Amino acid sequence: MTAMYSDRALVIGAGFAGLLAARVLSESYGDVVLVERDQLATDTGYRTGVPQAHHPHALLARGAEVLDALFPRLGTELKAAGAIQADLGSDFMSRAPAGWAPRDPIGLTVHSMTRVTLERIIRRRVLKLPNVSLVDGVTIDGLLHDRGTITGVHGRRDDTAFTDYADLVVDASGRASKLVSWLAELGVHCPAPMIVNGHLAYTSRLYHVNHDLKLDWKTAYEITHAPTTKRGGAVSSVDGGLWFVTLFGADGEVAPTDEDGFISYATTLECQDIAEVIKTATPASQIYRAANLRSRWNRFHKVPDWPRGLLALGDSVVSLNPVYGHGLTLAALNCAELRELLKDHDLAQEPLVFQRAVARTAQIPWMSATTTDLGWSEKKVSPSTRFLQWYARRLFAVIPGNPQVYRSFLRVSQMVDHPAALFRPAVLWRVLSGSRPRAKER
The missing domain is CATH 3.30.70 (Alpha-Beta Plaits)
Structure with a gap:
């Protein structure tokens, strides 16, 4: 059982990451409040706080596993709302530069839906929890601070001053997060973010x-x-x-x-x-x-005087080029890590334990997204990046007509398997030799 460490947690942002964080925190805190900039009471569609919602959002197979653990029978509810269930092999028609990928079933199933539908269903589930509440229409302007500890937030709601206090504040406000500036106002300075455009x-x-x-x-x-x-x-x-x-x-x-x-x-x-x-x-x-479109990593795990009572997750920390579809899954993995760490740690007192876990989880998707993006850059890249780009080109060249290589690629891209799976002997031999059966016409 998860320990109950203290009374109140406040989550900045009631989007996907914030909702999952509130779901996890509801197991450890007596009162969890979501503070959201957008008006949600009458919101039934797209909202200004999620500009990417007008574009597809992929929930990778690994992310779906996390959601199923947090929200039992969520898949059934999504399907009832119209989400399309599809096998990543047989139901997807994929064109790589060298030709069409195989269309064989691989046993990895995903749900295809809009961001609006996914978020609406999860919000409904989270707000049914008896100790979770929502305050919307709030613009947060900064953090409340007392001797190295974050004690709450301040801002505005309907042109009226807004102040709220908590034992733990979690920033899940996404790509538009102002956490770096808020910390600087308190004398806490973060290293420059890593950015790959x-x-x-x-x-x-x-x-x-x-x-x-x-x-x-x-x-x-x-x-x-x-x-x-x-x-x-x-x-x-x-x-x-x-x-x-x-x-x-x-x-x-x-x-x-x-x-x-x-x-x-x-x-x-x-x-x-x-x-x-x-x-x-x-x-x-x-x-x-x-x-x-770019990727940005705020390296909060390297801030030695990171204040107590403050955590950050999701796009507030690592926002990846959305073309590659890692964002929702990475946020879900952050919340899975939060749930696990709360079993043994009072993260309000040991926040860097969590921020270091967030950094570890981000390493593989960051490498994947930025290695691909750096292929378009004229800047000199490291030898390891050059090797990965070279290997990726050879891998894509043998995918058509090669179900085994394609299956391995899909499992890695869905974050089900570690990238090391692409260097296993059976895959490595085909990639290095260029071995590819004659591709069938689709």
Whole structure:
């Protein structure tokens, strides 16, 4: 059983990471309050605090495992809300630079839904907990501090001063977090963040499903890959009757946001099913673009005078290029680590124990995202990064027609297996030798 250390925890941000943090903290604290900038009482759709919600959000297989542990039968509830269940092998049509990936079942199942649907269902579950409450419409301006300990937050709600106190404050406010500035105001200075700019862009739109199109997949996508494949795209079935279409651009390529330009860009892809959806389906949203996508790591684990009573997780610490879909899963893993550490530690008194765990968990997804993004950079990279980029190019070259290599790649990309699995003898031999059976036509 988890110990009850103290009375009150306050979570800044009631998005995905904040909701999961509140769920975990409800086991250890008598009172947990979520403080959110957006108005949620009447919110039934997209909100300004989650600009990326207009684009697809991938919950990797490893992240789904964490959610199932925190919210039993969540998969059933998601399916009832329209989430599409799909096998990552047989239900996905994937185009790598060298050709089409195998379409064999691999036993890894994911749910495909919009961020709005996922967050709404989890919020409903969390706010049913008797010791969790929500205060929305609050803009946090800073932290309350007493002799090296964070004691609460201050800000504004409806132009009225807002102050709240807690034994533990958790920053889960995401990419827009101002925690570094708040700490600097208290005389606590953080090392400069690590930033890798992938110079990628994506442009997205929702469409109503056209049932006249007889398609044999639930998700179809084509990846970009340095240094030659600068355009890509994806279309996924989501929320029952919708398709989510996204067009990717790298190294200066950007899909237009006008109707004709959006279609024209899609027709340049090898995966013509994406263009077919755009041409024949009825739009269900505007066209949205996010550009200059980057990864940032705030190295809070290296702050020796990190104050007691303060934790940070999710995108507040490590925000990865969203093209690669690590964000939700990394936040879920942070909360799984929080749950485990609270069994043996009073993290309000030992916050660096948690921040170091967050850093360890971030290492592999950070390496994966930034190694790929650095392929578009003209800056000199380390020998280890050059080797990983070289190996990735050879791996993608043998994926078509090679189910074993593709299965290993998918399990690693879904964070189910460690990247070392891609260097096991059976995979390594095929990658280094370039051994690839003749690819079947899709």
